[in-house]
Amino acid sequence: MLRYYITDRRARGWSIEELLACIARNIDARVDYVQIREKDLPARDLLDLSARAAEIADGNSTKILVNDRADIALAAGAHGVHQRSNSIPPDRLRSILPRPFLIGVSCHSIQDVQQAQSADLIVFGPVFESPGKGPPTGLDALARAAAVSRVPVLALGGVNQQNAQACVEAGAAGIAAIRLFQM
Numbered sequence: 001m002l003r004y005y006i007t008d009r010r011a012r013g014w015s016i017e018e019l020l021a022c023i024a025r026n027i028d029a030r031v032d033y034v035q036i037r038e039k040d041l042p043a044r045d046l047l048d049l050s051a052r053a054a055e056i057a058d059g060n061s062t063k064i065l066v067n068d069r070a071d072i073a074l075a076a077g078a079h080g081v082h083q084r085s086n087s088i089p090p091d092r093l094r095s096i097l098p099r100p101f102l103i104g105v106s107c108h109s110i111q112d113v114q115q116a117q118s119a120d121l122i123v124f125g126p127v128f129e130s131p132g133k134g135p136p137t138g139l140d141a142l143a144r145a146a147a148v149s150r151v152p153v154l155a156l157g158g159v160n161q162q163n164a165q166a167c168v169e170a171g172a173a174g175i176a177a178i179r180l181f182q183m
Contacts, residue, residue: 073101154174
């Protein structure tokens with residue numbers, strides 16, 4: 001099962017240093033991906049955070065992706081970028097990025113999943129109830145998303161230790177979460 005940690009220091013009231021310590025703990029625990037998703041940071045600060053996270057991950061199997069900023073991901077030495085479903089299409093983005101730069105896409109519908117097939121991975125949800133994320137799509141929608149996708153689909157939204165296995169049984173390649181990995 002793939003494990004995908006999405007950062008959100010504001011949810012915990014953390015400083016950058018506390019966030020980096022959490023990133024290091026997750027890298028030590030061998031999460032597969034860390035998505036730097038600190039939307040409020042100015043570009044220079046996001047670059048610094050992303051570069052420091054990439055440095056922590058150096059020599060480990062964990063891949064660092066930067067939320068919606070391929071330019072910062074490249075400049076920071078990160079492994080990839082994570083895009084919104086309504087952002088630059090992954091096939092267009094891939095045409096200007098070096099290989100093996102990774103592209104992840106957030107999807108909320110089967111149509112989004114079908115349009116993201118040139119990405120390297122898809123984060124689909126919210127599967128379960130999650131604060132501020134709208135109505136849950138459910139395990140059946142996750143199963144349909146995984147069935148139509150040629151690339152790995154990870155379950156997002158309300159995923160916890162109790163329901164993670166159900167996501168995998170529905171066809172997800174793994175799980176993505178904020179709270180689960182920041183606890």
